[in-house]
Amino acid sequence: MKLLRFTHSGQTRIGKLDGDQVVDLSAVPGVTGSMRALIASLPELRPALEAADGQRFALPDVRLEAPLPDASKFLGIGMNYAKHAEEARQAGIPVPYSQLWFNKQVSCINGPFDPVVKWNAAEAVDYEVELGVVIGRRCRNVKAAEARSVIAGYMVVNDVSARDWLKRSPTFTLGKSFDSFGPTGPWITTDDAVADPLALEMKLWVNGELRQEHPTDDMIYDIWAQIEYLSTVMTLEPGDILATGTPSGIGAPSGRFLKPGDVVRAEIGGLGAIENRIVAEEA
Structure with a gap:
């Protein structure tokens, strides 16, 4: 469904x-x-x-x-694909040695086809196609073997990021949380309709040019390990959104950042696609 x-x-x-x-x-x-x-x-x-x-x-x-505009949490894991971790290192972002989680403040949640603002304060705006996991029930201390039982469904996420702001503070939160930097959707595909969430193909295009293409089976920490790790620390609630990492192909290593007029399309096989135009901040 x-x-x-x-x-x-x-x-x-x-x-x-x-x-x-x-x-x-x-x-x-x-x-x-x-x-x-x-x-x-x-x-x-x-x-x-x-x-x-x-x-x-x-x-x-x-x-x-946006399917869940009132989510209580929007959490993302950093550098969860090996090739992406390497390209992040080349862009000057330290590579973690364990799961690296950050908040995307829920005020950044955006619709699947709504514009993303290139704010004047953000100089290096980048894209990241990610598999979004929607938590289905209140839970804590979930073991990896039981993690799928707490998932309601999945959706497409573009974890839009201001790379310059990622370097300004010890955490990624500010660079990940500009208003409109959380396009999600186009809908929630319930867990029972997805045979294997670790066997989905992710793709992202900028102005029709394929920039990212990778299956979800190459996560360093899979979805189950992520839920176990997070729920050791905090109670997860129905409707919480987990962005589970992006593959290689981001703009940072080459300096190909997003600019007003660009159109970004993110697609995950079986889950649909979202498409967002980058617009300039209004004066």
């Missing part, structure tokens, strides 16, 4: 994708305007959601919104 938030005629609602149509789920008992609340109740609501056949809209006729 593919769950989404969409706007039609000025109203934003929760729906599901059925082929090339969006099915409105507003009439399903228990469905409110919050995707985070739906995720928390997904086991109970699933039969009704799957059976629902509400008002339908053609996909091109709706505006797709």
Whole structure:
């Protein structure tokens, strides 16, 4: 099942994708305007959601919104693919010897087709296609062998990063958290619809040029290890977003940073694609 938030005629609602149509789920008992609340109740609501056949809209006729604009956490792991870690080292970013986690402040969450602002204060804006994991239930001290049981689903993330700001502080948080630097979507594909999240192909294009192409099976720390590590420290909540790392091909080593007018398309096989235009900060 593919769950989404969409706007039609000025109203934003929760729906599901059925082929090339969006099915409105507003009439399903228990469905409110919050995707985070739906995720928390997904086991109970699933039969009704799957059976629902509400008002339908053609996909091109709706505006797709960020699936989880009210996530309580948006966490990302740094340099989780070997070749990317090496290119990051070449760009002057220290390579960690354990899992390196940072916050993307939730105020950066952006829609799957909304513009990304190239802020005047950020000189070196870069792209990172990533597999986003959505936590499905409140959990702590989860063992790697049980980690999949706490996942609600997956989506595409572009972990937009200001490389100059990554170097300004001991953590990555500031460089990862500019407003609009968290495009996500286009929907949440539930875990049961993904045979193996570690066998998905990720691709990213800038202005039609393929810059990143890599399968998710090459993570240094796989999804299960990530959840075990994080949940040792903190309680994970329904709707929390984990960005699980990007492969090589970022712009930093060559200095090919994003500029206003660029169009960035990030795609993961089976999960869909998001596409964002880079725009200049308004005066």
